Amino acid sequence: xxxxxxxxxxxxxxxxxxxxxxxxxxxxxxxxxxxxxxxxxxxxxxxxxxxxxxxxxxxxxxxxxxxxxxxxxxxxxxxxxxxxxxxxxxxxxxxxxxxxxxxxxxxxxxxxxxxxxxxxxxxxxxxxxxxxxxxxxxxxxxxxxxxxxxxxxxxxxxxxxxxxxxxxxxxxxxxxxxxxxxxxxxxxxxxxxxxxxxxxxxxxxxxxxxxxxxxxxxxxxxxxxxxxxxxxxxxxxxxxxxxxxxxxxxxxxxxxxxxxxxxxxxxxxxxxxxxxxxxxxxxxxxxxxxxxxxxxxxxxxxxxxxxxxxxxxxxxxxxxxxxxxxxxxxxxxxxxxxxxxxxxxxxxxxxxxxxxxxxxxxxxxxxxxxxxxxxxxxxxxxxxxxxxxxxxxxxxxxxxxxxxx
Amino acid sequence: xxxxxxxxxxxxxxxxxxxxxxxxxxxxxxxxxxxxxxxxxxxxxxxxxxxxxxxxxxxxxxxxxxxxxxxxxxxxxxxxxxxxxxxxxxxxxxxxxxxxxxxxxxxxxxxxxxxxxxxxxxxxxxxxxxxxxxxxxxxxxxxxxxxxxxxxxxxxxxxxxxxxxxxxxxxxxxxxxxxxxxxxxxxxxxxxxxxxxxxxxxxxxxxxxxxxxxxxxxxxxxxxxxxxxxxxxxx
Ligand SMILES: Nc1ncnc2c1ncn2[C@@H]1O[C@H](COP(=O)(O)OP(=O)(O)O)[C@@H](O)[C@H]1O
Ligand SMILES: [Mg+2]
Numbered sequence: 001x002x003x004x005x006x007x008x009x010x011x012x013x014x015x016x017x018x019x020x021x022x023x024x025x026x027x028x029x030x031x032x033x034x035x036x037x038x039x040x041x042x043x044x045x046x047x048x049x050x051x052x053x054x055x056x057x058x059x060x061x062x063x064x065x066x067x068x069x070x071x072x073x074x075x076x077x078x079x080x081x082x083x084x085x086x087x088x089x090x091x092x093x094x095x096x097x098x099x100x101x102x103x104x105x106x107x108x109x110x111x112x113x114x115x116x117x118x119x120x121x122x123x124x125x126x127x128x129x130x131x132x133x134x135x136x137x138x139x140x141x142x143x144x145x146x147x148x149x150x151x152x153x154x155x156x157x158x159x160x161x162x163x164x165x166x167x168x169x170x171x172x173x174x175x176x177x178x179x180x181x182x183x184x185x186x187x188x189x190x191x192x193x194x195x196x197x198x199x200x201x202x203x204x205x206x207x208x209x210x211x212x213x214x215x216x217x218x219x220x221x222x223x224x225x226x227x228x229x230x231x232x233x234x235x236x237x238x239x240x241x242x243x244x245x246x247x248x249x250x251x252x253x254x255x256x257x258x259x260x261x262x263x264x265x266x267x268x269x270x271x272x273x274x275x276x277x278x279x280x281x282x283x284x285x286x287x288x289x290x291x292x293x294x295x296x297x298x299x300x301x302x303x304x305x306x307x308x309x310x311x312x313x314x315x316x317x318x319x320x321x322x323x324x325x326x327x328x329x330x331x332x333x334x335x336x337x338x339x340x341x342x343x344x345x346x347x348x349x350x351x352x353x354x355x356x357x358x359x360x361x362x363x364x365x366x367x368x369x370x371x372x373x374x375x376x377x378x379x380x381x382x383x384x385x386x387x388x389x390x391x392x393x394x395x396x397x398x399x400x401x402x403x404x405x
Numbered sequence: 406x407x408x409x410x411x412x413x414x415x416x417x418x419x420x421x422x423x424x425x426x427x428x429x430x431x432x433x434x435x436x437x438x439x440x441x442x443x444x445x446x447x448x449x450x451x452x453x454x455x456x457x458x459x460x461x462x463x464x465x466x467x468x469x470x471x472x473x474x475x476x477x478x479x480x481x482x483x484x485x486x487x488x489x490x491x492x493x494x495x496x497x498x499x500x501x502x503x504x505x506x507x508x509x510x511x512x513x514x515x516x517x518x519x520x521x522x523x524x525x526x527x528x529x530x531x532x533x534x535x536x537x538x539x540x541x542x543x544x545x546x547x548x549x550x551x552x553x554x555x556x557x558x559x560x561x562x563x564x565x566x567x568x569x570x571x572x573x574x575x576x577x578x579x580x581x582x583x584x585x586x587x588x589x590x591x592x593x594x595x596x597x598x599x600x601x602x603x604x605x606x607x608x609x610x611x612x613x614x615x616x617x618x619x620x621x622x623x624x625x626x627x628x629x630x631x632x633x634x635x636x637x638x639x640x
Contacts, residue, residue, distance in 0.1 A: 013485070013518025026501075030502070315499045399455045
């Protein structure tokens, strides 16, 4: 058989990559609704995970932005309560004592004037105080706590002697006062005060948000205020903050240092953030379960697709498709399906993150690792979900596949 | 080339259930022949055609296509043989729904390694050749049965294979369309393609140059001179 030896060697041609993709998309084009629904399963899982990571990262970025703007070197000294459960008072000289500690850069104070209730007008019944508190405030308070004025102006050496009040953001909202003006008046301790200013929220001193801040002298003259500070705000050199912190209680109230509470507001905010991070882990797990369910949906779609398309598989084999090329076709279909779902999910998750961040006034952050991880996960899912159906398709006998009605 | 297009020696095919569809068939078909396979239902015609088309492997005997011993080829080599040397035409066309005729034909060349533009160019040429140059963008549901079978024939011949195998190509058509399809296959044969056609239609079979009759998995009569087969076997 010399003729036999002279025959050219047969070799299957390689398909071009674009052809592999286009053939892999045949099933998606012929059954778009089914493809859409099984891709949607993946999309929901990925969207959930990207949104959870994105919202959490945006919140962290928002906190970082707040802290870098406001500084982390604020220490708050509160009078606390006595052993008998009464509200404690700090001595008159507490502020000047603290100022003498070396690394301290600035001190300011407020004093709660508990007896002076805040009302919109004289007609409101006495009991409805609305959770607002009157504070006597030092004039240098704003820079120390990092507060800013939204409307009107802060108290000054003149207005601190008169019935003028600056409202915290929450207090202004509760009282229904949108802007400072000579006509905007509230009743504090039975005296009409004119609203001369409204503050923005104060992240490092949230107690001030629901406060009505009046001058120290007018509180003493008109509201029976005894002149003792109840909260001291202290800025100190950052590297020596801990040593300042350890002597603050004793300095502020040498008679009863254990009554005094010293806190660092930036730490409190960071700790709150850490608590919500733990919750993020849980939500991420839920998103992961959704993703796996989506993967099962893709596997199911692929199994059905292979069963339905037996005649097509037989035809392709008769046209010269190798087993490997049939396997590749269905694997590509599965990968396309889940990659579409993954891309859609990243878009939806990013959209949710940006929407949430804009609504909450946070910088939107979608970490690259979350996007890359999500897309990688969908490719792994697509490969796993498609492998078994693809192998089944490639093992079909061409004649039996063609004979399927 | 001295080897025949198709050479079967003692070919048998037994299905796992125990049915013997081919019981020792020997047959040579030379390049350029036009052959009708006839016989009652279940006589093994389709099994023989699938074996010739390398879609099915025999359980015994030797199959040579264009000189290649099928038993010695791997799956991917057999696939290459089908992609380059064999075109199939089926009774029920096997066209992809909602896909224009030109793309149905072009997809027939997908596994030859040709680029898409080249595939479409050849597909358009093949459709012109079967008289459907004006139907390139029509989808199967917009075509008559006869036109669909012409599209399927265009797909089978677009790569210019030396061998075309047709299993009852007129079986699903009315007699006028069937006659048109047969006319087309004759033209292709006249241009040099070896064609093997299974048919139930006595008239069609009688009009072809050679008839092979089958019954119970055996060849009972072959209109080609027995001498020819004997001389081939002795070579
Ligand atoms: N996949 C199969 N499994 C088992 N038996 C089969 C299979 N395909 C065909 N047969 C049997 O083989 C015999 C020949 O079938 P076939 O080649 O299709 O005949 P024809 O095409 O001449 O009608 C029949 O008895 C048929 O039932
Ligand atoms: Mg048959």
